[in-house]
Amino acid sequence: MGEEETRVDISLVILKVKTIPDDIDKKVSKAESNCIICGIPFSKKGSSQTSKHVCRFCYHACCAACSPLTAIHPESNGSERICLKCYTSHLKASVDEENEKKNQEVIRDQIETIQRETIELHTKELEKIKEDSRNQERHYKDQISKLNTEIQDRESRIMSMSFEENKKLSEKDQSISKFIKEMKDIEEKGKEYEKSNKALENQNSNLENEHKNLQTQFKNLETFNTNLGKENKILQDKMKNLQNELDHKGKIYTPEPKTGCMNSCIIY
CATH class of the missing domain: 1.20.5 (Single alpha-helices involved in coiled-coils or other helix-helix interfaces)
Structure with a gap:
């Protein structure tokens, strides 16, 4: 098979763009005089190859050679001119999304297979457990039957005792x-x-509580005695200070009145 037979004509691929950015500047092509992809200046004489076109997906100016394809626009839902840069970008996103879907389907199939195998394994284990339970039940029934037989034999021997x-x-x-x-x-x-021990424990507990209360009262009395001692010392200091003040002041006395003096005299 030759190269021409295996080549894919991308013009036959119908690309549907889901979304375009909301903040895109739709008037950006007016100020552009060169192709945004190849950089060729646009012809003013109207040449078909160098004519100025606008990509309806990025709204940049491009030449005819760099925008030969169309894609389904998400707003108009019709075929619109698209530059090769936008086409490649959106085609890659579409392929990645398709691959992601396929990967998700593969993962989902693997999960379903694992779940199915797990259920089958659990079913086999459950059947094995049930079979073991039945065997154990039969074993217990045989043991019970033997015990009943032994009990009956023992009762028979007891009845036949002398x-x-x-x-x-x-x-x-x-x-x-x-x-x-x-x-x-x-x-x-x-x-x-x-009961007696519990009563004694209660009495002991009560005595301990009384002992604690007495200790608390004794501490309060010690605190009160300490405070009285401090107040007594303060009073003694005050009395000493008053005595010192009296010692520094002059003495007041009243002499005997002299003969011929009509009034008593006070000499300091």
Whole structure:
């Protein structure tokens, strides 16, 4: 197969663009005098190859050679001119999206396969558990049947025992009953001891609380005594200061009135 037979004609590919940017400048081509892709200046004589065209997806000016294709526009929903740069970009995004979908389908199929295999494995394990349970149930039933047979045989042997053997068993039963009664008496005494011990513990707890209260009162009295001592010292200091003030002042006295003096004189 030759190269011409394997070449894909991209003009036959119908590209549908989903979205274009909202902030795109739709008048940007007016100030452009060269092709945004190849850089060729646009002809003013109207040459078909160098005529100025506008890509309806990026709105830049481009020549005819750089915008030979069309794509479905998301706004007009019709075929619009598209430059090769936009076409390549949107085609790559479309291919990536398609590959992502295929990858998601592959992953989903793998997950479904794993879930199906897990369910089958769990089903097999559940059947095995059920079978083991049935085998164990049969084993327990056989054991119960053997025990019932042994019990019946034992009851038959007991019924066929002689009077002496029955008497011995009765004595043993009496001894066991007596032992059980003694154990119950001991248990009752133990309960009484526990009650007495609990009462003593309560009394001890009350005494401890009273001891704590007395200690608190004693501490309060010590604090009160300390405060009284401090106040007594303050009063003594005040009395000492007053005594010192009196010692520094002059003495006041009243002399005996002299003969012929009509009034008493006070000399400082």
